[in-house]
Amino acid sequence: MSLSGSPRTVLLSGGSRGLGMVVAQRLLEDGHSIATFSRTRTPFCDEMESAHGGRFLFVEGDMSDNASLSAVMKASSERFGRLDVLVNNAGVAFDGVLAMFPVARIEKMMQINLTGALVLTRLFVRHLIGGSPEDKDKGGSIINISSIIALRGYNGLASYAATKAGMLGMTKGLARELGDRGIRVNAICPGYLETEMTHGLDGGQRDQIVRRTPLGRLGTPEDVVGTVRFLISDEAAFITGQEITVDGGVTC
């Protein structure tokens, strides 16, 4: 797939493993630069630093800590100057039926998946708006990684669904708020992916998902990365406020 547009500088949360790792790797291959963070550095981060030198930055950071997000933003803009794209990818999926679910777990997941994404997006937007007059005209792009769980629900994931549905609301609200500045805001709703996040699914749940998926398998991060590449490219210049579902047809 050949997509047009100049190389972008991308701030990506949770680029150390899972979907974020594959997004980071693919965008680096496309010639973009990546600033990413998570709580724990992985061997992938060391590898990318030595393979891509100045185009890859990893710092430790925590979505549930506002000061940490400010530090991430500062480190990223010090390294790269103007950032063009934010991908809100970091997330956790604690499961359990709501009646038995500890309130502290609800609050933590809200903080990581939703409040953290809002705080980071706020910092990113202020960075774009506060730039030089010339930079301000360049616009920007924000991509929120939501989930089909926000659209359809799943037994035991009501709190997670709430955080991911919140991201869809944020997407639509911000698209309206930022459109006149040329900043596009979109969401991707992946189906069930083969990452650490779904390792807790038992054999029966896995079989049921595969049976209900027209394309007959779970997704992979590679299935989702094409939509990220598209949304940051010039081909998506007139797309904002949308959610794109990438799920092998399970919600059709």
Ligand SMILES: NC(=O)c1ccc[n+]([C@@H]2O[C@H](COP(=O)([O-])OP(=O)(O)OC[C@H]3O[C@@H](n4cnc5c(N)ncnc54)[C@H](OP(=O)(O)O)[C@@H]3O)[C@@H](O)[C@H]2O)c1
């Ligand atoms: N896997 C699926 O089936 C699926 C389906 C739909 C949507 N999604 C969404 O896709 C995104 C990526 O999921 P994934 O499957 O790649 O999950 P994953 O393999 O568990 O990776 C999650 C990433 O987020 C980071 N992260 C978690 N908590 C963080 C925190 N407090 N601060 C900073 N970084 C944090 C993790 O690093 P650390 O733990 O080191 O911090 C890791 O880099 C999530 O938003 C998820 O909800 C996943």
